[in-house]
Amino acid sequence: MTLTEKILARASGKAHVAPGDNVWVNVDILMTHDVCGPGTIGVFKREFGKTAKVWDKSKVVIIPDHYIFTADSMSNRNVDILRDFVNEQELPYFYDVIDDPNGHWHFDASRGQLKKQYGSHFTGVCHTTLPWKGHTRPGEILFGTDSHTCMAGAFNQFATGIGNTDAGFILGTGKLLIKVPETMRFYLEGEMSPGVMAKDVILHVIGDIGFDGATYRAMQWEGLGVHTMSMDDRMTIANMAIEAGGKNGIFPYDEKTGDYVRDRVRENGTKSEFEPVEVDAEQSFIYDKTFDLSKLEPTVAMHPDPGNRELAKNLGDVKLDRAYIGSCTGGKTSDFLAFAEVIRGKSVKIDTFGVPATTKVVAELKETQWDGKSVWDILEGAGVRMTENASCAACLGGPVDTFGRMNTPMNCISATNRNFPGRMGHKESRVFLASPYTVAASALTGHITDPREFVS
Secondary structure, three states: OOHHHHHHHHHHOOOOOOOOOEEEEEOOEEEEEOOOHHHHHHHHHHHHOOOOOOOOHHHEEEEOOOOOOOOOHHHHHHHHHHHHHHHHHOOOEEOOOOOOOOOOOOOOHHHOOOOOOOOOOOOEOHHHHHHHOOOOOOOOEEEEOOHHHHHHHHHOOEEEEOOHHHHHHHHHHOEEEEEOOEEEEEEEEOOOOOOOOHHHHHHHHHHHHOOOOOOOEEEEEEOHHHHOOOHHHHHHHHHHHHHHOOOEEEOOOOHHHHHHHHHHHHHHOOOOOOOOOOOOOOOOOOEEEEEEHHHOOOEEEOOOOOOOEEEHHHOOOOEOOEEEEEHHHHOOHHHHHHHHHHHOOOOOOOEEEEEOOEHHHHHHHHHOEEOOEEHHHHHHHOOOEEOOOOOOHHHHOOOOOOOOOEOOOOEEEEOOOOOOOOOOEOOOOEEEEOOHHHHHHHHHHOEOOOHHHOOO
């Protein structure tokens, strides 16, 4: 069996499953956030009763992160709905934006978007919070009410996005009926060349198979090239399985995975036991292709979808109005360090916005020193508008006062993961997806630029 099949077989109590089988699986973690959480709670109460209790308090994780730092009153109210439910159910894993368990969230627009407006429990983007806080473990089943939940597949688990109805059912039962997907294997050899990042790998692959090329399929990553990658690299790749239509992305387990997970569960006191699934010698794939990482070049997904691939070096005539680095895919500490490596000592030529994925990233960028200056100060000194308010921000548009949102037609190069029309705001804007290296180089020149001009 493939990695996905082995996890689904274990979670359903079966010795063997095959693509197309419908199986009831036991859920290890359910995650929801401020956009879908209120709807999920509504389904749960409607179907199980107003006084019903969730199936397992220790397996529910609630993370406000999408429409947080906005004066939109309905968005602020969504966070209050989550808090009320958490108090009612006595849920331990709620990463609230405020510290008062009986308070109400209100974003103070008069204080601006750049300085911190959150309490000690707030973490930021759900998909980067889950591994940081010790909720991703090899061999487990993780469902989340967000399409990019597949990012947790980097940790050798079955992770995928679901709707509010399914999530409400899980809250009451701890189970879900799943059709076993076919598996596509992407076998990676070699190592990435200077100037090439994991984002270029996944953009190249999506361009190869199309933005619907993995529809309801598992994207399994193997090969020696995988083991040269950091966990952040793997998260970047797994995150964008959905951009190819994938049901999930999944990586094999190795000691990098184990070390990362053990450190996080120890740090946070979450469940420490886990059982990885190993790669079988005999597996059956619907698609199997080898990619040589050393031959890949900086890649861009052009408007209007993630599969519209072109090399950065061929897009020098595309003028830009804005650059953006952030989101679950592109807002990790390693992403910002790569970005800073390019723009250090220089000045950006276009409006450039930086949104760390988590509050931990904010702290690490302020603590990391290069020649006596923090990376945060280096970024601001280059003209990047950095916000301490870690969140999804403009990655998915949001209310008009969202930090970095495009409210007029413009061209933006972004380290985020999706570029369908209207994704980051105005429906006539064009979003070009690229690696943090490429976004940084392009911010310096004002047009799409191959970062190898700056990275040796």
